[in-house]
Amino acid sequence: MNDGLKKYNRSVCIYEKEAIDTFKDLMSKHTINTVYSYQESGIGITYERDKKLKSLFNRNHIKWCEYQRDGIVRGITNRNGWDKKWFATMNEDPIHNKYSKLSGSVKNHNYLSKSLINKLEDYSTEFQSPGEIEGHKLLNSFAEIRGKNYSKYISKPAESRISCGRISPYLAWGNISVKQAYQYIKNHPNYNTNKRSFNGILTRLKWRDHFIQKFEMEWQIETRCANKGFETLRRRSDSDHIKAWMEGRTGVPMVDANMRCLIKTGWINFRMRAMLVSFASYDLWLDWKNTGNLLAKLFTDYEPGIHYSQLQMQSGVTGINTFRIYNPVKQSIEHDNNGTFIKKWVPELKNLDSSFIHEPWKMDPTTQKNNNCILGKDYPNRIVIHEEAIKFARNEIKKVLKTDNYYETSKKVFLKHGSRKRNTTRVNKKSKQLSLF
Ligand SMILES: Cc1cc2nc3c(=O)[nH]c(=O)nc-3n(C[C@H](O)[C@H](O)[C@H](O)COP(=O)(O)OP(=O)(O)OC[C@H]3O[C@@H](n4cnc5c(N)ncnc54)[C@H](O)[C@@H]3O)c2cc1C
Incomplete structure (x- = not known):
């Protein structure tokens, strides 16, 4: 991500701290008018964290803009009509980020502890390589070659490692969105020759949001x-x-x-x-x-x-x-x-x-x-x-x-x-x- 942001003279900063302390720290150094995030369908502790943040922002007249994540709708009490909305969202134009070029130098925030840096540097090579570029590479190799055997091998412990999408970590970490994956596979020239397999993965992308929607509505589970x-x-x-x-x-x-x-x-x-x-x-x-x-x-x-x-x-x-x-x-x-x-x-x-x-x-x-x-x-x-x-x-x-x-x-x-x-x-x-x- 930082490579892509270089031309705008911007970079992503990572903080290893409680969110509330991080924001207090940032607020003491900068004037903050608005905080942007997506709507997280998280667990009990992240919900409690968000409530604390909301109250901190309210007290300090900071606006918090939370945007819809994939096809998950906040605030609904049942799923009537949800499927239709989901397809509409998936077929919307993807958002293309635009940034102005930041003048002046980017502040170098270094809030990572040595132990976390060591842990990140020790990231096992047996895990899938992280990052947005890897996510897109996997979408491409799935649609080009690997995906033709998707349905055939989906339950085989060895073969599925190749034929499945393998995009789950990238979706979970926000490197790629469900919409990007959906449109890439649906619009790929190989779609017509691999309909069964490609429809199989498209259906599962919808299941993904279906389950997260359930959790958004009832996180107590x-x-x-x-x-x-x-x-x-x-x-x-x-x-x-x-x-x-x-x-x-x-x-x-x-x-x-x-x-x-x-x-x-x-x-x-x-x-x-x-x-x-x-x-x-x-x-x-x-x-x-x-x-x-x-x-x-x-x-x-x-x-x-x-x-x-x-x-x-x-x-x-x-x-x-x-x-x-x-x-x-x-x-x-x-x-x-x-x-x-x-x-x-x-x-x-x-x-x-x-x-x-x-x-x-x-x-x-x-x-x-x-x-x-x-x-x-x-x-x-x-x-x-x-x-x-x-x-x-x-x-x-x-x-x-x-x-x-x-x-x-x-x-x-x-x-x-x-x-x-x-x-x-x-x-x-x-x-x-x-x-x-
Ligand atoms: C007990 C249990 C726990 C699971 N925990 C997780 C989890 O924490 N995170 C996670 O992403 N998946 C979870 N799954 C669902 C599923 O096993 C994984 O999504 C899938 O194996 C990821 O591999 P893939 O990207 O190659 O999937 P593909 O088969 O290529 O599917 C593409 C995408 O569709 C979604 N998807 C696929 N299968 C399902 C499903 N059954 N339900 C909902 N969405 C699905 C995922 O986002 C996946 O990345 C769990 C399943 C079980 C049985």
């Missing part, structure tokens, strides 16, 4: 279940299980491979994220409020609006979505059949052939020895047996479904947040079924 009935579930907080899950040492190869890959690279695909959450929430019966925050720290594309909604959906606590319990062995066989992805991230299992790579617990002691993989020594014994664990989880969930006001609460959630498509699953008996994936 950061800390409580959308259907409050699920608050009564007594989840476990077994620290050994949390540790094993977080370190990718559960003894379940597909879970461990994805967690280790996420730790190292900051990204895994949608289905694998859903599977990790499902494993934590159903198999290990852990509270999504704990595991969700731990997971958020690992994503380079953390976006609270999507994250908390998805966490709740994949943990089955919204009351309006089908319950989805992922079977990690089934996912493994379907999406990494010969175990290439598993072997890359869990090298302890590199000698196992496809009959054991998905379920190493099936090896007898001689097979373990022959494969240089002694369970409990080289690779952990599985910490949970899926079939037994989900039997317990289902029974617990069924108890909530039988409570008096479950249906009424779900209906309220649906009216506020449910999809406006006519053929959507309404809150009915069907949505109370548990689906196995």
Whole structure:
């Protein structure tokens, strides 16, 4: 960004301080008339921060201009008519920034601590390279080459790393906007020959805003279940299980491979994220409020609006979505059949052939020895047996479904947040079924 701003004699300054102290500091040195920002659909602490800032600005007669972010509308109470507005916004001309050339020298603000500078300089090369230029490069390579296999490989842990858009960190950090991505893909000459895949990613860009809109309207889902009935579930907080899950040492190869890959690279695909959450929430019966925050720290594309909604959906606590319990062995066989992805991230299992790579617990002691993989020594014994664990989880969930006001609460959630498509699953008996994936 600073490269692009050089010709206007301007630059971006970064402050590492509480926002309120930063502004007080700036106000003591400069006369500030107006503060410009976008409307952030943030979490509890950022909302509290904004309230403090608003009051500081009001007291000092500073105007705060907040602009709409992507297709997210502030102040609405339901989503009637939202889809139409979203398409209208996406098809508007993009804003082209214009700056006057600043006379005089740019003030050199240096408010970053040495430790933060070191941390930024240590940015792992395994993470996606940051910045606006990289975001545009990815849009280009997606539309030119990578995107043709988007739909085919979307759930494959290895192949999706190439065929997915991979633009999520750039959208989350504001390097590119949803409108820019939408228009680039929609108007690309390859659109007509790759309609299925390109429409797939365009739909997901809309989902992005749909989820953030939900969060904008009900940010409390950061800390409580959308259907409050699920608050009564007594989840476990077994620290050994949390540790094993977080370190990718559960003894379940597909879970461990994805967690280790996420730790190292900051990204895994949608289905694998859903599977990790499902494993934590159903198999290990852990509270999504704990595991969700731990997971958020690992994503380079953390976006609270999507994250908390998805966490709740994949943990089955919204009351309006089908319950989805992922079977990690089934996912493994379907999406990494010969175990290439598993072997890359869990090298302890590199000698196992496809009959054991998905379920190493099936090896007898001689097979373990022959494969240089002694369970409990080289690779952990599985910490949970899926079939037994989900039997317990289902029974617990069924108890909530039988409570008096479950249906009424779900209906309220649906009216506020449910999809406006006519053929959507309404809150009915069907949505109370548990689906196995
Ligand atoms: C438990 C869980 C947590 C998640 N947390 C986040 C998060 O913090 N930040 C985040 O950006 N995505 C999150 N997702 C959604 C999804 O996994 C990522 O958006 C996607 O994997 C990003 O990769 P991509 O850019 O290659 O996506 P593509 O498939 O290329 O899609 C393009 C863009 O569409 C949006 N998108 C794609 N899938 C979804 C979806 N299911 N819901 C909403 N928007 C979507 C994203 O902005 C994405 O960048 C989460 C999913 C789950 C199951």
